[in-house]
Amino acid sequence: MAEETGEIALSKQDLREVTAYAAACAETVLDLFEADQPDDPRPRDAIRTAWEFARGGERGKPLRDTAWAALKAVKDTDTAAAGEAARAAMAAAGAAYLHPLAKATQVKHILGAGAHAARAAELVAGDDPAVGAEHVRQAVRRATPAVVDVLRRFPAAPGGGGRVGALIRMLDTDLRI
Structure with a gap:
C-alpha cells in the first residue's frame, strides 16, 4: 500500500483503464437521470467523453468541460437519485484526471462513479442500503485486474463523505481483498 507522500507511477493506459471502469459504473444509472x-444531455455527454478517452482519445x-457540465446538471434535477446519477457521470469524466499523488483522496477519482451510482440506486429504491450494497458488488465484479492494480498503489479511501464516502470505502475494501 502507498504512503501519504510522494508520487505514484501512472501511465496513460492506467488512466484509460480507470476511466473505462468509471464510465461503465456511471452508465448503470444514466437512465435515472x-x-x-x-432533454438534458450533459451526463450522457460526460460518459461519452470518458469512453472516448478510455478508447484512445486525448485527455x-x-x-x-463535460465533467463540469454534468456537475451543473445536478442542480436541475427533481430527485436526489437523478442528482447522484449526474454526479456519477461527472466522476466518470473526472476519472481521467487521477493524480499521481500518494493521497487517499485520489481514490475518489477511481471509485467515485461507482459509489455515486450505488447511491443513486439506493435512493430510487427508497434509500435501501441493500440495493447500494448490490451495486457495490456489481462494481467490484466490473473492475478489471488493471483497475485493482492502480487502486492498490494508493492509500485506502479516506473517512468522511457521508453515505457516498461509505460506499467508496466499501468498494475500496472489497477491491483490495
Whole structure:
C-alpha cells in the first residue's frame, strides 16, 4: 500500500483503464437521470467523453468541460437519485484526471462513479442500503485486474463523505481483498 507522500507511477493506459471502469459504473444509472431530465444531455455527454478517452482519445478540454457540465446538471434535477446519477457521470469524466499523488483522496477519482451510482440506486429504491450494497458488488465484479492494480498503489479511501464516502470505502475494501 502507498504512503501519504510522494508520487505514484501512472501511465496513460492506467488512466484509460480507470476511466473505462468509471464510465461503465456511471452508465448503470444514466437512465435515472434521463427519466428525470429527458432533454438534458450533459451526463450522457460526460460518459461519452470518458469512453472516448478510455478508447484512445486525448485527455483534454472536452473531458473537463463535460465533467463540469454534468456537475451543473445536478442542480436541475427533481430527485436526489437523478442528482447522484449526474454526479456519477461527472466522476466518470473526472476519472481521467487521477493524480499521481500518494493521497487517499485520489481514490475518489477511481471509485467515485461507482459509489455515486450505488447511491443513486439506493435512493430510487427508497434509500435501501441493500440495493447500494448490490451495486457495490456489481462494481467490484466490473473492475478489471488493471483497475485493482492502480487502486492498490494508493492509500485506502479516506473517512468522511457521508453515505457516498461509505460506499467508496466499501468498494475500496472489497477491491483490495
